[in-house]
Amino acid sequence: MSTYSPTTPIDHVGHGHKPPLPPAAGGGDDGRGGGDVPNYGARLRRARLGLICGIATVCMVFVSLTSAYLVRQGLPTFDGASNSYVRDWGRVDLPWLLLAINTAILLVSSVSMELARRKAALQAALAPVRSIPGVSLGNERSFPWLGITVLLGISFLVGQWLAWGELHARGFFVDTNPNSSFVFLLTITHAVHLCGGMIALLWAASASLLHKPVEARRIVVDITAWYWHFMAVLWIYVFALLGFAK
Amino acid sequence: MATPASVHAHTPQGFIRKYIFSLDHKVIGIQYFFLALTAVFVGMFLSLLMRIHLVWPAAVLPFVGEIKPETYLSLLTMHGTIMVFFVLTTAPQGGFGNYFLPIQIGAPDMAFPVLNMLSFWTTFVGFVVILAAFFVTGGAPLHGWTGYAPLSALPSAGPGEGLGADLWITSIAIFCVASLMGALNFITTTLDLRAKGMTMMRMPLTVWSWFITAILGLLAFGVLLSAGILLLMDRNLGTSFYVPLVVVNGQIMGHKGGSPLLWQHLFWFFGHPEVYIAILPGMGVASQVLSTFSRKPIFGYRAMVYAMLSIGFFGFMVWGHHMFMSGMSPYSAFAFSILTMCIGVPSAIKTFNWLGTMYKGRIRFQTPMLYAIGFVSLFVSGGLSGPFLAQPVLDIQLHDTYFVVGHFHLIMGVAAIFGMFAATYYWFPKMFGRMMNETWGRVHFFLTLAGTYAIFMPMHYLGMAGGTRRYSQYTEVAYLQKLMPIHQFMTYAAFITIAAQFIFVLNLFWSMFKGPKASDNPWEATTLEWTTATPPPHDNFGGVTPVVNHGPYEYSVPGAPKDYVMQNDPATVATH
Numbered sequence: 001m002s003t004y005s006p007t008t009p010i011d012h013v014g015h016g017h018k019p020p021l022p023p024a025a026g027g028g029d030d031g032r033g034g035g036d037v038p039n040y041g042a043r044l045r046r047a048r049l050g051l052i053c054g055i056a057t058v059c060m061v062f063v064s065l066t067s068a069y070l071v072r073q074g075l076p077t078f079d080g081a082s083n084s085y086v087r088d089w090g091r092v093d094l095p096w097l098l099l100a101i102n103t104a105i106l107l108v109s110s111v112s113m114e115l116a117r118r119k120a121a122l123q124a125a126l127a128p129v130r131s132i133p134g135v136s137l138g139n140e141r142s143f144p145w146l147g148i149t150v151l152l153g154i155s156f157l158v159g160q161w162l163a164w165g166e167l168h169a170r171g172f173f174v175d176t177n178p179n180s181s182f183v184f185l186l187t188i189t190h191a192v193h194l195c196g197g198m199i200a201l202l203w204a205a206s207a208s209l210l211h212k213p214v215e216a217r218r219i220v221v222d223i224t225a226w227y228w229h230f231m232a233v234l235w236i237y238v239f240a241l242l243g244f245a246k
Numbered sequence: 247m248a249t250p251a252s253v254h255a256h257t258p259q260g261f262i263r264k265y266i267f268s269l270d271h272k273v274i275g276i277q278y279f280f281l282a283l284t285a286v287f288v289g290m291f292l293s294l295l296m297r298i299h300l301v302w303p304a305a306v307l308p309f310v311g312e313i314k315p316e317t318y319l320s321l322l323t324m325h326g327t328i329m330v331f332f333v334l335t336t337a338p339q340g341g342f343g344n345y346f347l348p349i350q351i352g353a354p355d356m357a358f359p360v361l362n363m364l365s366f367w368t369t370f371v372g373f374v375v376i377l378a379a380f381f382v383t384g385g386a387p388l389h390g391w392t393g394y395a396p397l398s399a400l401p402s403a404g405p406g407e408g409l410g411a412d413l414w415i416t417s418i419a420i421f422c423v424a425s426l427m428g429a430l431n432f433i434t435t436t437l438d439l440r441a442k443g444m445t446m447m448r449m450p451l452t453v454w455s456w457f458i459t460a461i462l463g464l465l466a467f468g469v470l471l472s473a474g475i476l477l478l479m480d481r482n483l484g485t486s487f488y489v490p491l492v493v494v495n496g497q498i499m500g501h502k503g504g505s506p507l508l509w510q511h512l513f514w515f516f517g518h519p520e521v522y523i524a525i526l527p528g529m530g531v532a533s534q535v536l537s538t539f540s541r542k543p544i545f546g547y548r549a550m551v552y553a554m555l556s557i558g559f560f561g562f563m564v565w566g567h568h569m570f571m572s573g574m575s576p577y578s579a580f581a582f583s584i585l586t587m588c589i590g591v592p593s594a595i596k597t598f599n600w601l602g603t604m605y606k607g608r609i610r611f612q613t614p615m616l617y618a619i620g621f622v623s624l625f626v627s628g629g630l631s632g633p634f635l636a637q638p639v640l641d642i643q644l645h646d647t648y649f650v651v652g653h654f655h656l657i658m659g660v661a662a663i664f665g666m667f668a669a670t671y672y673w674f675p676k677m678f679g680r681m682m683n684e685t686w687g688r689v690h691f692f693l694t695l696a697g698t699y700a701i702f703m704p705m706h707y708l709g710m711a712g713g714t715r716r717y718s719q720y721t722e723v724a725y726l727q728k729l730m731p732i733h734q735f736m737t738y739a740a741f742i743t744i745a746a747q748f749i750f751v752l753n754l755f756w757s758m759f760k761g762p763k764a765s766d767n768p769w770e771a772t773t774l775e776w777t778t779a780t781p782p783p784h785d786n787f788g789g790v791t792p793v794v795n796h797g798p799y800e801y802s803v804p805g806a807p808k809d810y811v812m813q814n815d816p817a818t819v820a821t822h
Contacts, residue, residue, distance in 0.1 A: 060468030077503030
């Protein structure tokens with residue numbers, strides 16, 4: 001016989017030089033064990049893991065667009081008039097002020113989203129205490145951070161819409177030159193992804209209205225918040241790319 | 247997530263929720279399987295039309311008519327696209343992966359069941375959209391499955407490059423989204439839903455292969471999606487990402503400055519990992535089946551895992567070997583060439599380990615085993631021509647010849663399909679509760695093995711003799727005419743091989759309803775899917791959460807009462 005995979009009790013299984021793993025070293029109970037109470041901790045971990053995968057995908061989309069941006073920027077094209085190769089990248093007069101305001105709006109929305117996430121986490125942590133008969137935690141000050149974030153998100157999208165209109169007014173369209181093609185491509189692709197975040201935000205807000213368990217709502221808010229932060233970072237990246245690599 | 251008991255109680259009852267828009271990974275796996283089965287027959291039919299046309303170019307076929315050169319190119323494009331995306335990517339990962347990954351790790355379902363359902367139906371929409379390209383004005387596109395620009399980027403470049411090409415790109419974009427959803431689900435499920443005791447190094451190699459494939463998909467399909475969006479913009483919005491200053495039919499197009507090579511880079515950055523997306527699940531199934539039917543542990547389990555990981559890693563480093571003839575710098579070509587040959591190392595490790603697994607085993611030559619051996623055979627035969635093509639100097643001669651067609655059909659196409667056949671014959675009893683007919687399974691195997699070798703081995707000779715690919719007619723070129731007898735031989739072989747597939751289909755459907763009832767573990771295998779009922783209940787383990795105490799391939803364990811120890815057997819069963 002050539003080789004065996006180890007036939008040993010689980011308690012004796014170790015990874016290399018690491019100490020032996022406990023029985024739950026694999027996927028753990030993944031939220032399935034222990035009576036009828038859903039394991040929200042496991043659900044949250046799973047949702048965050050899924051989000052990381054999703055973010056990795058979006059990163060690959062923007063990495064490939066960036067690659068195309070840099071390659072296309074350096075390509076020459078043949079100019080019949082001068083009978084030589086010329087750079088056709090062109091220029092775009094970006095509406096800097098408007099885009100800076102949009103950036104500020106998105107960053108503020110990221111802060112409000114973070115506050116909403118923390119509030120949801122706190123409510124979820126206190127839920128078991130709150131459910132004890134006779135225990136009162138007093139009236140918490142409830143500030144609609146989620147609603148604020150939704151409004152700021154809409155403001156950002158409206159601001160982007162205005163920026164595209166401003167670009168049109170200045171004579172830059174998607175096919176004006178390669179530079180303008182990428183400006184529209186990158187900003188619209190970001191906006192489409194942000195719309196996904198908006199849908200998640202509305203979902204999170206509706207979870208509150210539909211009286212879903214506070215722990216379930218916390219998961220939605222948490223995932224949406226991390227995605228929203230990612231959108232803010234991604235916008236800064238896009239903005240910097242358009243600003244500095246032009 | 248609900249407890250197992252409540253999951254069991256919440257089995258969907260209505261037809262729509264149970265069989266159409268089901269959230270059950272097993273139903274979704276079967277849906278993927280039948281979608282791929284439909285797609286493979288469409289793709290096979292297209293290939294048969296091509297083979298007929300190559301040998302009898304003037305033939306007028308019933309319902310099809312005369313095949314014009316542009317029709318031939320459309321057939322070629324649609325055959326490649328349907329086979330790569332809707333068969334080789336869909337069945338091994340979406341089909342078998344969906345059905346068996348959760349069961350093999352002891353989970354009641356995928357991590358995100360709704361996303362799983364969406365993933366299947368999005369794939370289905372993608373398939374409908376690509377089929378629609380046949381029926382629109384101008385017909386299906388003719389730019390090949392690689393969609394090279396500027397041909398693919400100019401609607402006026404030829405028949406089929408109008409709406410047909412738009413549908414082709416849209417279909418691929420839809421498929422990308424579906425695959426990304428699936429990959430996300432596979433990765434999360436593998437990392438987070440394993441049963442107690444199912445450490446990463448106790449996962450069956452099938453699970454490893456689906457997991458690594460999902461990582462490749464997650465990183466690769468996003469790039470193809472971006473590339474497709476740029477292509478759609480070039481076609482419809484007047485941008486110039488891929489299109490330089492070109493003249494079509496005497497007219498200067500409105501584009502300038504774009505780079506066809508940009509498309510090639512983006513496409514092959516996806517395209518080469520796609521090769522491994524197609525073949526890795528086959529490797530996993532071959533490992534599983536070879537170990538089970540040799541009654542031996544897999545030889546070098548850890549080496550197999552690390553080999554798959556390194557194949558996946560190197561898969562992202564070698565896209566440039568598809569572009570040696572594009573005018574790239576010789577230094578780049580050298581780097582891509584070296585990295586490509588590096589993949590030979592983990593591939594050889596896997597091959598030797600498969601042979602080591604069979605060596606001195608008590609081999610049971612049942613149909614799944616035959617197909618697993620066939621997989622290894624095809625993997626070696628197709629793989630050995632890889633190092634030839636990896637040499638830029640040799641590639642100058644062999645590029646765009648039938649040598650390449652023979653190479654990738656053996657290694658990526660037929661080997662992967664043999665993996666699927668091995669998986670079908672192996673897991674059919676668990677999926678449908680009945681056994682497939684063994685005799686017809688063997689007949690199907692030997693005809694298919696001989697047939698595929700008869701079709702694809704001669705292609706290597708054709709290529710070396712200068713036989714170019716993608717030509718619709720060889721009868722007008724003197725030196726190519728001399729190769730026609732080989733083409734005729736290949737076409738006859740294609741007739742027989744395709745006819746043999748109907749044996750498989752009949753066996754599949756007949757056995758589904760009339761086959762002998764299968765026991766829970768007919769192959770005396772060790773992994774978790776064989777510990778549960780046949781077919782598995784809605785929550786996979788009937789309200790019980792399995793606890794894993796053993797590795798996945800514990801066969802012929804000294805001191806054990808049987809010649810196999812199942813993964814959930816008590817920990818002390820084989821201590822000695």
